[in-house]
Amino acid sequence: MKPTLRPSGWLRPASMASVLAIGSLALALLLDGPLATTAHAATAAPQGAESTTTAGTSPDTRPEIVRRGEYLARAGDCIACHTAPRGRLFAGGLAMETPFGTLYSPNITPDPQYGIGTWSEEAFFKMMRTGRKPDGAPIYPAMPVAQYTKVTREDSDAIFAFLKTVEPVRQPNHPHTLRFPFNQRDLLYGWRTLYFHEGEFKSDPTKSVEWNRGAYLVEGLGHCTMCHTRINMLGGSSPREQFAGGLIPVQNWYAPSLTSDKDGGLGDWSIQDIVDLLQAGISNRGAVYGPMAEVTYHSLQHLSEEDIRAMAVYLKSLPDQGGRKTGPSATPNPKVFALGKQIYADKCAICHGDNGEGQLPQYPPLAGNQSIEMDSAVNPIRIVLNGGFPPGTKRNPQPFGMPPFGQELNDAEAAAVVTFIRTAWGNHGLPVSAREVNELRKAPLH
Template sequence: MRTRTALFAVLALLVIVAAGVVYVLYPAALPRGEHAAAVDATTQIITKGEYLARAGDCVACHTAPGGKTFAGGRAMPTPFGALYTPNITPDDETGIGRWTAEEFYRMMHTGVSRDGTLLYPAMPFASYTKVTREDSDAIYAYLMSVPPVNLKNRPHELKFPYNNRELLLGWRALYFRQGEYQPDPQQSKQWNRGGYLVQGLGHCSMCHTAINALGGSSTSREFEGGMIPNQNWYAPSLTSNHEAGLGNWTIREIADLLQIGVSHRGTVYGPMAEVVYNSLQYMSDDDIEAMAVYLKALPQRDSEPPPTSQARLVDPGTLELGRRIYGKQCAVCHDEEGKGHPPAYPPLAGNQSITMASPVNSIRMVLNGGYPPGTQKNPRPHGMPPFGHILDDREAAAVVTYIRVAWDNSGTPVTPAQVNELRKLLPE
């Protein structure tokens, strides 16, 4: 009896030891609890697609204010009239529920819809054409997994002759170059990843490249900055250190601005704040750093010598008025000498976004104020109050002029007429 008991004890001990060996050497062989269930391939593809859809900022255009996610219906004002974004939920009647992955890729890659309709370039297919088939399929899988919404697409309201889609053939011949992103073998893997994201899903050049009268942009002027049509914001040049050129920024400073919305060198407002809020804050640290590496390496195209202080061009009375207003309204946050208290309150002295040739953004901030985006790494951002209801055109012009020329800043003066013109264009 004792021998049998001892034998069972030895066998039990061997089983425990064997289980321990299996746990250490082959953990995947043991059964898992419900909280450690293996993720299947389909779930992985959908998760990847969700990430890529965020990288492409799809939700920003395809979700109307107060509307259902991806159900479309958002008005996109253009110089040619209003476009309304389509429903891209998997609803069979009004969305893309009957689309195949092949049809979805064709739309992304060529700008041609399922029924053969040519898409207007407000849909950034000129950038999305660079997206790989694998990534397109992942985005498609994700969109097919979201709740379907039965919401009929609203017809565009374009002026004649822009409502004739056949004219898009000419636009495409001039401005559309079809083809997936081709890695540069002379560059690092990180640089190429950043290039793929910036040129493709990020479609950064759509804002940071000037748009001409035909709604197209020149590749030779890519990232050189320009006004964003119908939004009355200026997207600064990323290739000029006189504007937002990043050549003398650190990778960390660029990455912080992209992912957090604030850095020790500046803060994002307006359309870029929406991009950070909807898209960039959700991207991985590695991808954000790759984008920063690519953007920092953009070739600088400064064709003029560095500007010098323009204070001598300003009427002394205007400069004094601006100084008084700044001391009363602005200095508590931005410091008497314009040094700011970064990252909460950006510096104004030496700030290239203040001294750009276009004063639009500076005027807008004084009139309307604004907040950087609330992000995962900066959930309670500090904002700037509006002063449009406190300052008249002359006073607003004076204070904007002051911050553009004080502390050796190299901006040019702003006139009351410029303030008034922008004030009339802005919503009350």
């Protein structure tokens, strides 16, 4: 059976670079591994001569199993890392810059020399469950090993069956170029002791079937915690901070909290608001850009209504740990506020309204917008500088975009307009400085 999954084009650079969800929800698909890389491709496939033959029974490639595996590969967004721009499907080669060097995603086509053509479904499942290559070496957690360990054997076998049907690509794997000592895989054993907890997802018998399905997708294949949980100095994360948000290393975007209303939570979102954002890329509460746009484009828009709703039900249930910000707005420098107000009226009000009310669903409101009010000002600054487009989806095939203003506004002007939208109309954000803007001009655009 020939698979139907194909890379359907790549998002334009402005969209790929701008991760702000102008609303409260953004599930950006980026790395939170121990080396703080900027993507989460697996490093599990054999590297040429390192290939390990793993004999075993052939996978079940009945059409219904392959179709299910293709669907699950969409849910796991495998294509995002294992297919390079303008590259062959699942042939790897995507470069992931890190502070310690570069990782490259591997070839996971069924090529026997460079891909997974010699793997058995047992070897593939052990890789998913244990986070180890067939030769026993630990996988760099650029692949979401701490999340994929929760995937069931049945789902793992279906994904493997699908991958065995894609076109083999005889493309060598690019060796990683990590600096010493980060190129020593033995260092991963310490990280695994602290942060890797092997085991399949366990349903909560006190919750509904729908809630448990959503939890399985969000915590497992969807690996949403990879961005929405703060990364510590050791490159790990604490279960106590799960979904509490954090700055994405290297790319310098902030993945908002999904648990706290005061910092971008979902407390006053409806289930339908969340469903619309995940599946269409826009909703009455906001729009997705950049890496989250890629998640919607490559993955979420292809999931069933039932699965998207299950994810929304689970996300909506995450406890509110902080509550909305209240009290008077911050008082910025009057001259800065006046300059920002003037720039807003000239360049922003035509879409977002004189009073930040927006024009739903294409132009989200800025007044009372949690993503604008977050303690971190990274996302509003970057969206003003870089602009972006939500993804083109089946439900929203012709999205409206946000133009970049980085080439028109100097650092002081960009800081002024961001300060204005964060403090006007009763918003409870803090002012930003020209220095903060200048630093983010250096951030990568992809």
